[in-house]
Amino acid sequence: MSPSVQRQLALLGGGFSTDDDGLLDDWVLSRVRSRAGAAPTRVCFLPTASGDAAAYIDRFDDAFRTRHDCEPSVLPLFRRELDDGALRARLLGQDVVYVGGGNTANMLAVWRVHGVDRLLREAYDRGVLLCGISAGANCWAEASHTDSFGPLTHLHDGLGLLAGSVCPHYDSEPGRRASYTSAVAVGTLPGGWALEDGVGVLFTDGQLTQVVTRAPDAHAYRVEADGRGGAEERALPSRPLR
Template sequence: MPPAPRIALIGGGFSDDPDTLLDDWVLSLTGAARPRVCFLPTASGDAAGYVDKFEAAFAAPGRDCEPSVLSLFRRDERDLRSFVLAQDVLYVGGGNTANLLALWRLHGLDAILRDAYHRGVLLCGISAGACCWFEACVTDSFGPPAPLADGLGLLPGAFCPHYDSEPLRHHALRDAVRDGSLPAVWALDDGAAALFTDGALGEVVARREGAGLHRIAREAEGGGVREVPTWGRVLGRH
């Protein structure tokens, strides 16, 4: 039987962090000696500099994996479904969540990713690459941060990245929960990562003390907002 469906949400990684702790944690989840890791830079418009960063990080000496890149802006003749299902990790980059979802649907990649998820391929991503897996999110795809209820729905509810580092997104999230525009939300700090298995939270890790995942919901009475943090196990400690 394939592994249980899993999604890892990353608040950092190769594009932002001065260390490899969060990306090493992602690779360790596969259990493979040399995992195949495919980067999907769709949300950035397949930005060349972003792709270069990924390739430099995952092809670096000592990083035992097989990196590749899937471009939809410069799509080649490979069979999309076969290529995606052959990966151990599908790593989605940040950028514009709304554009990412629209392009994936145009190419039929949304259905392929759903199949990969249920076949045990580890899905993961940062920012837009984490938002996309939920039913809804808080995004700046159209300007100031606002709710977007158009995700793939592999994970229930809503998500917000950069919770501790972007005040406008932080406030937009709490306002949306308070007025009912969003259901209960998972909000991830930069420097933390979270693993969901079969739709349920399994583990929270961090590359620094005080980073974690927050559950934010509207209170049943009074219309206030309740926040429950789960602080990440700090990686690299023995």
């Protein structure tokens, strides 16, 4: 990795699949426009966690084709068409890789079969911004809080590009908050980052650098064991996008 390359990860509590205003997606694109220069920003969508659901792909295409400074593409793996060389060229040639929601455990397994996990690490080291919602936020960390196996549980199987754990849907899915804080309190999950719907959290070279919100009551939290059998939840300062 060149010393001048910034490695960026963005955890999203929204985006084209849940919101109509486009604020979080525009924020993601703004992080890389200087890298793209005068060329359109290249964004590749990985819908693996949804099983490459056609409706999800169509929604991405509808949202990003309307951005005239953007060059969107989709990388399906369940009906893969690219050989290994073309697959590597596709991922490393992006400004943004955007990962959709669905089943985190299944997605990671499919990625490893096709070598996508290694390619994403290489892309990250080359300065491609990696981001996503739900499973697409979980996957970057060492561990995550997931419903991949039905009931809410922990998954120690992430890519490890971000230290600690991630919990999405912190405010919108019943049981998420209590289950995650309990897991962190007893050490089942390492401390980490909890996202309510409507927030975006940016990490640069593994360090928290920005928190934004598209809704005034949306928050992101740092959650850590307090050493007394409980968990400490700290709301992170944020900037509204509106």
